[in-house]
Amino acid sequence: MKNFKKVSLKNLPREEMHESLGLTGAEISVNTLPAGGCVPFVHAHKKNEEIYFILSGEGKVVVDDEVVTLKKGDFVKIAPQASRQFFASDHQEITYMCIQVKENSLEEFTANDAILK
Amino acid sequence: MKNFKKVSLKNLPREEMHESLGLTGAEISVNTLPAGGCVPFVHAHKKNEEIYFILSGEGKVVVDDEVVTLKKGDFVKIAPQASRQFFASDHQEITYMCIQVKENSLEEFTANDAILK
Secondary structure, three states: OOOEEEEEOOOOOEEEOHHHHOOOOOEEEEEEEOOOOEOOOOEEEOOEEEEEEEEEEEEEEEEOOEEEEEEOOEEEEEOOOOOEEEEEOOOOOEEEEEEEEEOOOOOOOHHHOEEEO | OOOEEEEEOOOOOEEEOHHHHOOOOOEEEEEEEOOOOEOOOOEEEOOEEEEEEEEEEEEEEEEOOEEEEEEOOEEEEEOOOOOEEEEEOOOOOEEEEEEEEEOOOOOOOHHHOEEEO
8 A cells, every 4th residue: 555646637627636635634626617607605614624725717705795806826714614605707717726624633733743754 | 803814825935824824724835846956855744644736847756765756737645654755857846735634634524514504
């Protein structure tokens, strides 16, 4: 059993990585909304923090009725209880990564979790 | 206290998002290695799974002595105990995201953790 798994994006409208990568601490998806499109529902989470990263294009996310504009290179962290809905701009599609992790699950990280070889 | 935080990348060689985004379930960094460059050490982790995503360019990661080639759109999940070292290619820089999460920390996700509004 190898200690790693590599998967290449296929450029589909939505790609969920949990099963294909064998993830155990996160779910990661990559999503594209066409110009003028949106996620067709508002949602929140029970336990999971979400981190969004804009890979290309532009749009907005409405979080608890506040409008947050989005462009390539933007990160947005959203707490579980917040209501959220993503929109592409009217004239350009948007592609974004969504990282779901359990809130407060990280203990040590980077140098404090690393073992130098 | 808002339920979200937005931060835009500054295009620095390394940007760590944990503090700026107020993350509690992950650390995320975005890293650029110049052509011919590499992370100058080999490391593993105690508890954290790492997920790498290639944002641009090309290179390779050596995981437990196996060479894995990397290009834009590739994901690599690496288990905590694996030794790893990242390299840009000789002729092109590489920019990648590194997501650190605690192994086995995710419980439910997506539809099973969502609350529709």
